Amino acid sequence: MRILVVVQRYGADVTGGSEGHARTTAVRLSRRHTVEVATTTAQDYWTWANHYPSGDDTLDGLAVHRFPVAAGRREDFKDVERHVLMEPHTLADEQEWLRAQGPHAPALLDFLHERGREYDAVLFYTYIYEPTAAGLPIVPERAALISTAHDEAALGLAPYRALFQMPRAFGFLTPEERDLVQRRFHNGHIPHEILGIGMDPAPDHDEAYRSRFADGPLVAYLGQVSEGKGVDDLLARWDAYRANGGCGTLALAGTVRMPTPARDDVVVLGRVNEAEKWSLLASADALVLPSRFESLGIVLLEAWQVGTPVLVPSANAVTAGQVARSGGGVAYDGESFGDALAAVLADGDAMGARGRAWVRDECSWHAFDDRLERLVGLAAV
Numbered sequence: 001m002r003i004l005v006v007v008q009r010y011g012a013d014v015t016g017g018s019e020g021h022a023r024t025t026a027v028r029l030s031r032r033h034t035v036e037v038a039t040t041t042a043q044d045y046w047t048w049a050n051h052y053p054s055g056d057d058t059l060d061g062l063a064v065h066r067f068p069v070a071a072g073r074r075e076d077f078k079d080v081e082r083h084v085l086m087e088p089h090t091l092a093d094e095q096e097w098l099r100a101q102g103p104h105a106p107a108l109l110d111f112l113h114e115r116g117r118e119y120d121a122v123l124f125y126t127y128i129y130e131p132t133a134a135g136l137p138i139v140p141e142r143a144a145l146i147s148t149a150h151d152e153a154a155l156g157l158a159p160y161r162a163l164f165q166m167p168r169a170f171g172f173l174t175p176e177e178r179d180l181v182q183r184r185f186h187n188g189h190i191p192h193e194i195l196g197i198g199m200d201p202a203p204d205h206d207e208a209y210r211s212r213f214a215d216g217p218l219v220a221y222l223g224q225v226s227e228g229k230g231v232d233d234l235l236a237r238w239d240a241y242r243a244n245g246g247c248g249t250l251a252l253a254g255t256v257r258m259p260t261p262a263r264d265d266v267v268v269l270g271r272v273n274e275a276e277k278w279s280l281l282a283s284a285d286a287l288v289l290p291s292r293f294e295s296l297g298i299v300l301l302e303a304w305q306v307g308t309p310v311l312v313p314s315a316n317a318v319t320a321g322q323v324a325r326s327g328g329g330v331a332y333d334g335e336s337f338g339d340a341l342a343a344v345l346a347d348g349d350a351m352g353a354r355g356r357a358w359v360r361d362e363c364s365w366h367a368f369d370d371r372l373e374r375l376v377g378l379a380a381v
Contacts, residue, residue, distance in 0.1 A: 001034070002119050002120050003033050003122070003376060005029075006112070006123065006125065007039050008039065008131050009039060011052060014043060021195075022146070024197065025123065029376065030062055036119075038131075039064065040105045049069070054067060067108035067111065070106055073100070094158035095158055098159050101128075116138055119139075121143075121376050137162070137163070142381045143168055145164070148296070150293040167190065169193070170192035175194060178194060196296075197368060202278060205275070209283045217247065218251060220251045220253065220281065220283075220288070221250070221254070223289070225256040225268070226258050229291045232258065235260075237338075238250050249266075249267055250267070254272075282308065284308050287308050295318060300319060300355075303328075303355070304355030304358065308352050310328060311329055312329065314331040314333040328352065330343050
């Protein structure tokens with residue numbers, strides 16, 4: 001078949017859960033089908049500034065069609081977001097959401113109008129951005145929506161109410177995402193596949209990496225260091241843990257977009273490369289993923305690959321569900337962060353081993369490829 005993958009950003013240096021999943025999907029499907037990608041020229045989702053040259057490119061042996069961003073994220077988007085999500089507003093305010101959020105790439109939508117029906121199936125990634133929200137309605141009869149949805153206020157806005165009734169099929173990352181979408185939109189009649197992800201074996205890591213940190217437990221966070229990812233809540237819980245006699249170091253790895261404390265027990269590493277990432281994961285006594293809005297939690301799977309147990313908030317049904325199914329960690333709520341961390345530190349080897357076995361069974365490439373084939377079969381005309 002001929003398949004098109006549509007995603008808001010795509011590149012060798014583009015990191016992110018949904019973008020990474022889209023790239024993996026495109027590469028895996030290309031082993032049996034002709035796969036192309038339609039995306040924007042943006043690298044950074046914060047501004048959507050044009051970064052890559054527009055036009056046709058090649059990555060991983062696949063044709064990539066890049067379209068310019070005509071308008072990125074509005075400078076007052078935080079005000080728009082607060083107004084639309086928290087204050088009385090009009091339907092027109094909700095309809096303006098996509099343009100204000102970015103990326104606005106009309107040439108990509110023109111491409112779908114002109115050439116979208118040349119493909120047997122079109123896979124759209126991430127419900128929230130315009131390339132999907134405005135692009136899928138152009139070719140709904142051959143579309144699969146990999147929504148990467150989570151329980152957030154934006155899910156109920158006007159641009160998305162009809163979107164979740166349109167695709168020929170859904171690809172969900174987890175059972176919890178499926179349950180959320182079907183509960184919210186009453187669309188259980190639309191065929192779906194729960195995709196998960198496939199994982200390569202973990203690479204070798206630097207055994208000496210642990211020596212960079214002080215003695216005592218090492219707790220790692222990997223991801224964007226921002227309030228939107230729950231890092232402010234993590235820091236508050238870490239403060240309470242330390243005030244109650246807890247010891248150790250919290251290492252924060254990722255692009256920093258919020259103020260961070262300057263003290264010995266909180267080490268801000270900034271963005272790390274792949275080798276450093278795996279070394280940190282393998283060196284840590286626990287990984288914590290505090291975000292309440294995750295649609296898969298790939299970093300949890302990576303931690304389990306190296307036998308590292310995890311901590312997640314029970315308020316996140318997706319990651320808490322992953323932990324419950326795998327037995328690879330503990331979900332915390334309320335004031336229980338310190339107790340949860342103590343439980344992980346006490347039984348970390350067993351938890352890490354259970355997580356490793358679960359990933360080996362659930363995230364094999366053979367299983368993932370089979371799920372992708374079933375999804376494409378559901379979507380294709």
